[in-house]
Amino acid sequence: MPIDVRPLVSPDTTALLLNEVQPSTVSGPGDLNVLAAAVLPNIVRLTEAARGAGVQVMHCVKVFRRDSLGRNRNILLYRRRGLVPGEPVTPDSRPVPGSIVAPEVGPDERDLVLTRLHGMGAVTDTGVVPVLRNIGATTVVVVGVSLNIGIPNTVMDLVNHAFEVVVPRDAVAGTPASYGADMLEHTIKNLATVTTADALVDAWQPPRESRGR
DSSP: OOOOOTTOOOOOGEEEESSSOOOHHSSSSSSSHHHHHHHHHHHHHHHHHHHHTOOOOEEEEOOOOOTTTTSOOOOOHHHHHOOOOOOSSSOOOSBBTTTOOGGOOOOOOEOOOOOESSOOSSSTTHHHHHHHHHTTEEEEEEEEEEEHHHHHHHHHHHHHTTEEEEEEEEEGGOOOOOHHHHHHHGGGTTTTTEEEEHHHHHTTTHHHHHHHH
């Protein structure tokens, strides 16, 4: 039986968090980019439904400098990709290309945009938690990329900060797709309520008796 998410995602206590939904992750030829592009339409639908219902939309964007100043140097992924330069480094404060909100999702003037210079998730030392507290959010719907690192990191941090977390399975992506499915089935569903974009869009619609007025 499908889970009724309505009690969890009341607009006045819910925020929609878009993790790294930016041009550098949802466009281009890479395997993850292709999978992220496939779920982008669902993310767009959720963003529009959230705004219409009064759910606060929060974009969490990684904005790394081109000289990598401040970026983690202890992450093997960055080392393998050659993203941690040797010394000395010529200062270059320009952001890495794609370090903006994907135009398909805004940002709208009502949205909040939080950026980070380091880390592998949206929560740690980014200001996300106090901002969520300030707006009265107790539930966070998490969408975006990736199910490899960023989404589980963000979900776990939010759970550890006592938020209810909801993850629509068709609005997140990881590579390969089979691994993303396993992450949802064997990890995320033990921490968060896993649902669908359709269920959330429906939950954020006006009551049926008022739609025809």
